[in-house]
Amino acid sequence: MLSKRIIPCLDVRDGKLTKGIKFKGNVDIGDPVEMAKFYYDQGADELVFYDITASSDHRNIMLEVVEKVAGTIFIPFSVGGGIRNLEDMRAVLLAGAEKISVNSAAVKTPEIISQGANAFGNQCVVLGMDVLKVPVSATIPSGYEVVIHGGRKPMGLDALAWAKRGQELGAGEICLNSIDADGTKEGYELELTSLISRAVEIPVIASGGAGRPEHLAEVLTKGSADAALIASMTHYGEYTVKQIKDHLHGAGIAIRRFW
């Protein structure tokens, strides 16, 4: 049976983790390659690197990070952030990532999804969506609106319609981030995740709000998500990937438990 995936997400700026990640015993790790190895050994099923490097001069630093990660861990990982065109995608894939995640660029130029899918295959293209709950209106019939630039800019785009459009354009997966739930540690946005996941045939990764293993169990069952993104709950040593997986297994959820 296909397992649900647990995916730690690492934010990288200019080749370094944006916050030094602290584990129990206060070990501070700032190197994304070491962190990737750490999560690989812990049994993460996949990793996401989010490159928040502002200047394009530092892009090749990120590519060096991707290359080092690809030579160190042997599970799939994706890279998102600042990918604007086919050349950016090609560079990241050649450096060793399996997938590229497009978010703002896809909202501005939806064709980037189909171009990427045609050039590299659907499985390479993840549509990242940042979503905010809003009053139901004629423009936003689902009550969920797509926003870009870290949630500051509403786009007048209905999340449900955009998810379906993304699938049509050739995205192989959707990474669905709830801005409302993000950082709360009170659980994923179940209603949104379930709405999108049931409407598309491609896998949906739930993101935003994870604080306890129970939250992952909920979103992978009631939320119908295929995978769950985690960050702070494991970055600061509160939980290990193994503890989360043991909980999910105990809840009867199919999970990869041996690595």
Next chain:
Amino acid sequence: MLAIVDYKAGNLTSVERAVRHLGASCRITDDPGEVDRAERIIFPGVGAAAASMENLHRLGLDKALGRAVHQGKPVLGICVGCQIIFEHSEEGQTPCLGLIPGKVKRFDSSLLTKEQKPIKVPHMGWNQVTWRKSHPVFKGLQNQDQFYFVHSYYPVPQDPEHVLGTTEYGLTFASAVAKGSLAAVQFHAEKSGRAGLVILSNFLSWDGKEV
């Protein structure tokens, strides 16, 4: 020398990195002469069957692969390299290499999971392989081990003898196959963590014999 066959299908550097990590040297090549001279061959691939077959023909790699298998040289197919070794693929109705009797079919999206939900296509993520027979390339693996899959088509070998491992996804399909000195896996061994590296490592020391 180990040759990784380059027929312009997808990212071959992942396979190269995994092989190097295991301490072996290898070379990505699209030259049939180099494939002829190699001691062993990995035949990877991500992409469409028709385009893959066209590139193999154009580069003369189809014949080189046939010669290698005929001579009993160890060959490992991965993903699309586990599909176009059969006779025919439903993907673009493509005649393929015919190195193992059988065909390649598409997952029907009306198939249901164990929870009676429609399956998503592609089959993407970690799944188990039930090992049906022992084989030098798959030694040391357990039924609980999981592997990373990304595919919309699956192999259907004609002869059950060639099925080494099976996986459940709406139906039971052959996820590991072998015939003579040719072994192939539908999943990405190079991205399947320790269990995947076990397969690559076994392959690196395999003499091409089935026992």
